[in-house]
Amino acid sequence: ENGYVGEIATVETGAGIKPCAV
Structure with a gap:
């Protein structure tokens, strides 16, 4: 997967x- 991943929750x-989806 390309892009970056959030710290707490991730929404593709x-x-x-x-x-990053807090």
């Missing part, structure tokens, strides 16, 4: 990126 978007 359609673009394949996992932004």
Whole structure:
């Protein structure tokens, strides 16, 4: 998977990126 992973929770978007979701 490409992109970055959040620290607490991760939400995988359609673009394949996992932004930090607190």
